[in-house]
Amino acid sequence: MATKTLRVNGKTVTANVDDLATPLLYVLRNDAGLHGPRFGCGLGQCGACTVHVNGEAVRSCVRPLSSIAASDEIVTLEGLGTQEKPHKLQTAFVEEQAVQCGYCINGMIMQAAALLTKNPKPSIPEIKNALQNNLCRCGTHLRIIRAVKRASEA
Amino acid sequence: MNPLPRREFLKGAGALVIGFNLTAARSDRAAAMEIGPYGPPEDQIDSWIEIGEDGHATLFSGCSELGTGSSTGLLQVMAEELDLPFERARLVLPDTNRTPDQFVSSGSRAISAHSRPIRQAAAEARAALVELAAQKLNVPADQLVTAGGAVSVRGTPTKSVTYAELIGGKQFNLRITGKAKPKAPAEYRLVGKSLPRWDIPAKVFGTFTYMQDVKVGGMLHGRVVRPPAQGASVISIDEASVAHIPGLVKIVRVNDLVGVVCRREEQAIAAAQALKVNWSSWTGLPDMKDLHATIRNLPEFPSGYPKNVPGGVLAESGDIDAGLAKAVKTLKATYLSPYHHHGSIGPSCAVADVRGDGVTVWSGTQTPYGTREAVAKFLGLPNQSVRLIYAEASGCYGQNGADDVIIDAVVLSRAVGRPVRVQWSRADENGWEAFKAARISECQGGLDANGKIVAWDARTFGLSGYSRPEYHEPKHGGEPGSLVTAQLAGWTKPGLEEGFAGASNNFEPVYEDVPNKRVVFTYLGPASHRQGPLRLRVGSMRGVGSPDNIFVAECFMDELAAAAGQDAIEFRLKHQPRARGVAVLKAAAEKAKWQSRPSPAPTTTGDIAYGRGVAMLGIDSDTNVAGIFEVAVNKKTGEVKVRRVTIAHDCGLIVNPGAVRNQIEGGVIQSTSRALKEEVTFDRSRVTSLDWASYPVITFNEIPDEIDIVLIDRPDLPPMRVGEPASESVWPGIANAIHDAVGVRLRQLPFTPQRVLAALTGAA
Numbered sequence: 001m002a003t004k005t006l007r008v009n010g011k012t013v014t015a016n017v018d019d020l021a022t023p024l025l026y027v028l029r030n031d032a033g034l035h036g037p038r039f040g041c042g043l044g045q046c047g048a049c050t051v052h053v054n055g056e057a058v059r060s061c062v063r064p065l066s067s068i069a070a071s072d073e074i075v076t077l078e079g080l081g082t083q084e085k086p087h088k089l090q091t092a093f094v095e096e097q098a099v100q101c102g103y104c105i106n107g108m109i110m111q112a113a114a115l116l117t118k119n120p121k122p123s124i125p126e127i128k129n130a131l132q133n134n135l136c137r138c139g140t141h142l143r144i145i146r147a148v149k150r151a152s153e154a
Numbered sequence: 155m156n157p158l159p160r161r162e163f164l165k166g167a168g169a170l171v172i173g174f175n176l177t178a179a180r181s182d183r184a185a186a187m188e189i190g191p192y193g194p195p196e197d198q199i200d201s202w203i204e205i206g207e208d209g210h211a212t213l214f215s216g217c218s219e220l221g222t223g224s225s226t227g228l229l230q231v232m233a234e235e236l237d238l239p240f241e242r243a244r245l246v247l248p249d250t251n252r253t254p255d256q257f258v259s260s261g262s263r264a265i266s267a268h269s270r271p272i273r274q275a276a277a278e279a280r281a282a283l284v285e286l287a288a289q290k291l292n293v294p295a296d297q298l299v300t301a302g303g304a305v306s307v308r309g310t311p312t313k314s315v316t317y318a319e320l321i322g323g324k325q326f327n328l329r330i331t332g333k334a335k336p337k338a339p340a341e342y343r344l345v346g347k348s349l350p351r352w353d354i355p356a357k358v359f360g361t362f363t364y365m366q367d368v369k370v371g372g373m374l375h376g377r378v379v380r381p382p383a384q385g386a387s388v389i390s391i392d393e394a395s396v397a398h399i400p401g402l403v404k405i406v407r408v409n410d411l412v413g414v415v416c417r418r419e420e421q422a423i424a425a426a427q428a429l430k431v432n433w434s435s436w437t438g439l440p441d442m443k444d445l446h447a448t449i450r451n452l453p454e455f456p457s458g459y460p461k462n463v464p465g466g467v468l469a470e471s472g473d474i475d476a477g478l479a480k481a482v483k484t485l486k487a488t489y490l491s492p493y494h495h496h497g498s499i500g501p502s503c504a505v506a507d508v509r510g511d512g513v514t515v516w517s518g519t520q521t522p523y524g525t526r527e528a529v530a531k532f533l534g535l536p537n538q539s540v541r542l543i544y545a546e547a548s549g550c551y552g553q554n555g556a557d558d559v560i561i562d563a564v565v566l567s568r569a570v571g572r573p574v575r576v577q578w579s580r581a582d583e584n585g586w587e588a589f590k591a592a593r594i595s596e597c598q599g600g601l602d603a604n605g606k607i608v609a610w611d612a613r614t615f616g617l618s619g620y621s622r623p624e625y626h627e628p629k630h631g632g633e634p635g636s637l638v639t640a641q642l643a644g645w646t647k648p649g650l651e652e653g654f655a656g657a658s659n660n661f662e663p664v665y666e667d668v669p670n671k672r673v674v675f676t677y678l679g680p681a682s683h684r685q686g687p688l689r690l691r692v693g694s695m696r697g698v699g700s701p702d703n704i705f706v707a708e709c710f711m712d713e714l715a716a717a718a719g720q721d722a723i724e725f726r727l728k729h730q731p732r733a734r735g736v737a738v739l740k741a742a743a744e745k746a747k748w749q750s751r752p753s754p755a756p757t758t759t760g761d762i763a764y765g766r767g768v769a770m771l772g773i774d775s776d777t778n779v780a781g782i783f784e785v786a787v788n789k790k791t792g793e794v795k796v797r798r799v800t801i802a803h804d805c806g807l808i809v810n811p812g813a814v815r816n817q818i819e820g821g822v823i824q825s826t827s828r829a830l831k832e833e834v835t836f837d838r839s840r841v842t843s844l845d846w847a848s849y850p851v852i853t854f855n856e857i858p859d860e861i862d863i864v865l866i867d868r869p870d871l872p873p874m875r876v877g878e879p880a881s882e883s884v885w886p887g888i889a890n891a892i893h894d895a896v897g898v899r900l901r902q903l904p905f906t907p908q909r910v911l912a913a914l915t916g917a918a
Contacts, residue, residue: 001400018400018421026420035367036360040499040548041580042423045846048499077360086359093358097350097812100820101221101549102357103366103499109358128854135846137497138221138549139823141857143816 004065007072008032009079020066025049028060028076036077036106040135047107047134051076057114077106080113089113092151093144100138107134112148121152191537192255192523192630199282199326201254202275203232209303209318211236212244216256217268218520219247221549222877223351223813224264230809231269234344235276235336237300238317245352248522248544250537255523257627260552260694261656262817262877265809269873273336279326281334286320339807339869346867348812353546365518365547365556366503370573373505374403375419376566377426378576379412380586381642383436383839384689388412395430405429406569409644413566415574423579437838438689446490446594449615452687455679458618458653466654466675469662477609477670481600483717484609489597489706490902491885493834494590495849496695500548501583502555506563507573508533513540514573515564518547518556524624524632525557529564532634532645551824553693555587557623561639581844586638588693589834591617591657591681595706605718607729610663612706613674618681619657619698621649621691638691651680656698660771660882663707665729675699690836697878700771701825701885705903708769708886712753713899721750722768722890731770734778734804734868739770741802741864742780753890754897761790764797765895769886777805777874781822781883785891789914792907794892795856796826801880802864806871814876819861821881827852829885831904 002020006013008028015031023042028034028051037060040048044062051060052075053068068074081087089109092098099105108131115122115130122130127148136144187194187201193216194201204212213232219225229243246252256268280300287305288295291313299308306314316322339345356362381387387410396402401417402425414425440448459466478484505516513533519525519542526542533540550556559576567574578586595614602608624632634640636649658675681692715725723743731739742748748766755765764786772778782800787793799822808814831850835843843849889900898913 017418022420026418029367030419034360035363038364038500039366039577040501041846043580043845045580046499077358081359083355083359083361090358094350094354097354097816099351099354099357100223100816101499101546102354102362103221103364103548105357106360131854133853135499135851135853137499137551137824137851139820139827139852139857140816141823141852141854142819142861145854 005070006068006074007070008074009076017065021064023061024051024063024065024068024074025060027065034076034078038103038106040103046104047111048104050107050110050134052110052114055114055117057111077109080109087113088154089116089148089151092147092154096143096147096150098140098143098147100140104134104136108136108144112151116152122148124149189251193250194252194254196254196271197330199275199279199328199330202272203279205317205321207318207322209316209322210242210244211238212246213272214246214253215272216248216254216522217264218259218522218544219353219546220259220520221546222264222817223810225353226349226351227265227809227813228269228272229352230344230349231273232276234342235273236280238303240344240349242303247546250522250526250542255630258521258524258622258624260520262875262879265873266875269809274332274334275330277336278328278330278334282326282328283317283320287315290315290320345809346811348810351813363545364500365516365545366500366577368505368516368545368575370505370507373573373575374415374417374570375422376413376415376563376574376576377422377579378562378582379414379426379429379431380582381410381433383433385436385438386433389432389434392430392432396425396428399425399428404570406566408565409642411562411565411639411643413562413576415566415570419577439836439838440688441838442836445592449592449678449688450594452615452678455677458651458677458679460653463658466658466677467672468658468675469671469673472670474609474611474670474672478598478600480602481608482603484598484600485713485717486598487710487713487899487901489595489709491593491702491705492903493592493690493692494695494828494832495584495834495843496551496554496587497849497851498548498550498554498583501578501580502559502587503547503575503577504560504563505573505575506560506567508564508567513564515540515542515560516545517542517560518545518550519560520550520553521557521622521624521632523630524622525560528623528632528634528637529560532561532640533564552695553588553622555583558586558637558639561634561637561643565643584844584849585841588621588691590695591692593702595702597706597710599710599714601714601718605720607668607714609670610668611672612661612710613676614661614703614706615676615678616654616657616699617678617687617692618652618654619694620652620655621681621693623649625650626652649680653677656694656700659698659700659703661699661703661707663711664731664735664770664772665726666732667730690841696821696824697882700878701882704769704771704882705885705889708771709889709901712767712886712890712893716753716893719752722753723748724750726768726770732774734774735770735772737866738772738778738780738802738804741866742768742782742800745802745862745864746782746800748782753894755894761788763787763789763895765891765893767887767890767892767894769883769890771879771882772804777803777876777879779803779879779883781880781887783884783887783891785888785895787892787895787910789896792910792914794830794888794905794910796858796888798860798862799858800862800864801883802866803880804866804868805876805879806868806874808865808867809873811865814865815863817877818863818880821877822861822884823852823857825881825884826858826888829888829903829905830856831906833904
């Protein structure tokens with residue numbers, strides 16, 4: 001048994017896990033009670049579980065707790081913005097209606113947010129390259145691109 | 155076991171931590187209603203609509219929201235007929251204790267079919283409100299008007315009474331008579347507007363509760379351990395193999411359904427991976443390279459033809475042999491399609507709470523009542539002992555594992571006496587969902603000296619399109635036999651035998667002037683059982699058989715056009731589509747700036763060849779679509795890039811144009827993925843495309859650059875299906891465009907670089 005303390009969306013989260021190989025995703029969902037990061041494949045292939053660790057987009061389904069320090073800042077979709085204080089990407093996704101089932105959208109927004117931090121005015125090919133490893137099955141891609149572009153121009 | 159009175163039973167489920175933005179709290183009024191084995195009575199206004207003391211109207215929808223936005227459209231329809239501001243419309247999604255049975259939410263029919271009773275119930279509610287106001291205001295009903303959730307005297311808007319004042323918190327207690335007349339389209343102020351979807355804000359802020367997020371007090375986590383071969387059985391289980399896993403509550407085995415229950419989710423994952431099960435060996439699948447020959451050689455299943463389609467003959471006119479005899483040119487072609495995964499990004503998930511006094515199931519099913527009855531039968535309980543509460547899951551696109559996983563959850567919960575959440579792994583989903591069926595089709599046809607079709611002979615060989623645990627509407631109820639998990643658990647009574655059902659849809663060409671025609675669906679048997687003819691269970695996926703059928707019909711049409719040396723659109727028009735078909739074809743051609751010329755395009759130098767292709771579909775009673783696809787084919791690598799897609803779309807009356815566009819874009823992109831990349835792979839024992847590396851789907855760099863959409867609104871017609879129809883133009887449209895670009899026909903999906911290169915080499 002191990003106790004792990006994490007900084008998540010500016011708050012402290014403590015989880016009791018069997019071992020620190022446990023992927024971050026399960027602590028975020030089941031201990032922190034968050035709905036943003038989602039289980040999609042558990043293999044780091046689809047991107048539905050994406051969160052930020054110190055501003056970098058990471059796949060929380062394959063990111064072991066052991067690799068995260070107590071000082072690391074973890075931000076999930078809930079921490080990126082709220083209905084009252086939205087991140088510009090969240091506003092743009094609503095404006096473009098860039099969601100169908102929305103199961104992948106957490107990963108799309110978190111991946112795009114990391115992109116905009118590094119590259120505030122990405123071109124369409126740069127947006128596509130940044131989201132290349134995030135899968136969407138509903139076929140919302142063109143709207144997602146429009147939403148990221150819109151946010152970058154906001 | 156006796157079902158509890160409804161109120162008591164609801165209290166037992168009170169630990170649910172779930173909430174939708176627009177979901178109204180359960181009112182006492184709903185609890186007081188008569189809830190039968192298939193829910194509240196469909197002929198009562200109160201079953202559908204409730205007006206609260208605060209003036210909100212709540213829709214009790216029996217239609218599952220599958221992530222398409224259709225529930226926003228249903229709310230628009232209700233608010234329209236009620237003359238209520240949209241902001242005051244609320245939604246309760248399917249719940250067998252609260253909502254009417256609207257059968258299966260499938261076939262892109264949420265608006266076209268499921269809005270109908272809602273529209274009528276709302277029209278009747280509005281008429282009843284006017285009657286109540288007439289009494290209250292002491293003014294004849296014909297002098298009253300409704301707007302903004304209030305009834306007022308025409309010309310004297312100050313003399314008014316709100317719906318809340320009239321009936322807020324009380325029941326209508328009125329039957330739906332069919333006498334109240336819904337509005338004429340000219341009166342619409344909400345229907346026809348691109349209102350934003352109610353669910354999107356919650357989805358982008360992480361506050362939405364998907365099925366995968368449902369948590370119940372005291373809930374444990376389960377995972378399943380599936381056989382390593384489709385037909386393998388348990389010989390023994392080495393329980394010591396998981397003794398080291400902390401938090402292990404129980405190893406559960408019922409026949410060949412094996413699972414583990416743990417306190418934490420990651421423990422369940424670890425236990426499922428570590429559990430050593432000795433399975434029998436089994437190698438009953440065909441060799442993958444022989445798949446289509448195996449299908450072609452299966453014996454016909456004669457008893458499964460629907461009564462109105464004896465022998466599977468969908469259409470027959472004239473004399474094929476005579477037509478072929480007088481042809482100056484004849485063509486033969488064989489088309490092949492593979493199995494597909496639905497590919498939901500979130501694997502299937504369910505929560506079950508099996509108690510001595512009743513069972514509650516949370517599920518993303520498309521068939522709430524049919525699946526509830528299937529679960530009840532599986533457990534040997536009366537329907538009303540099982541409550542099924544719908545929660546929207548990851549998009550399903552048809553019958554993925556959403557229903558099957560319920561049996562897993564029920565079996566595990568029953569074994570431990572606690573609520574259990576079962577989340578399938580990616581490999582569970584890909585290995586055990588209901589696949590889109592593989593297909594082989596054979597065509598022959600002929601052209602006369604004028605380049606007109608004189609014979610059309612098409613036959614396809616397929617399985618049933620239906621393996622849901624639900625009877626076909628209008629018969630209520632369901633059976634567990636179609637569920638692969640029930641089969642694993644030893645349930646032997648077969649699932650529903652529905653004949654070929656939707657598998658035959660749209661195989662007949664849509665052109666009026668095709669003489670000497672024979673169109674046949676050769677039925678090979680039920681789809682539902684893993685012991686069926688091909689041993690892999692198949693089920694509906696985005697159009698059921700339509701995408702395969704239209705692929706064949708519209709590719710063969712294109713082959714005939716090219717053989718006649720005619721422009722593909724002019725050739726189609728010459729064979730007379732119906733009026734709405736002509737309209738979409740012309741609208742697409744105009745939007746895409748289609749240049750008339752025969753295919754293939756003149757040969758160009760350089761590695762990249764460009765081409766365009768067209769495909770259409772549509773009958774009078776359904777949505778009409780014409781799609782034009784512009785591709786670039788790399789002659790060196792065989793890679794196909796879809797550059798631009800133009801879709802002209804007539805779905806009758808449009809309820810929400812923005813949502814319609816979203817569905818068209820999505821359908822086109824998903825079907826492009828299926829056209830270019832997707833194929834379920836398997837060895838002699840099992841499916842092997844168990845993750846996204848072995849089953850790649852389209853990525854951002856591969857999607858079409860542009861999708862242009864022309865919406866043709868037909869307020870004179872009822873709303874028709876949205877979602878599937880546009881997607882069904884994609885496979886033939888791309889195949890025809892590849893032919894236009896490089897002069898070779900791709901008759902086997904997917905159009906991978908290897909297949910394109912092989913075709914080019916063969917043509918050289």
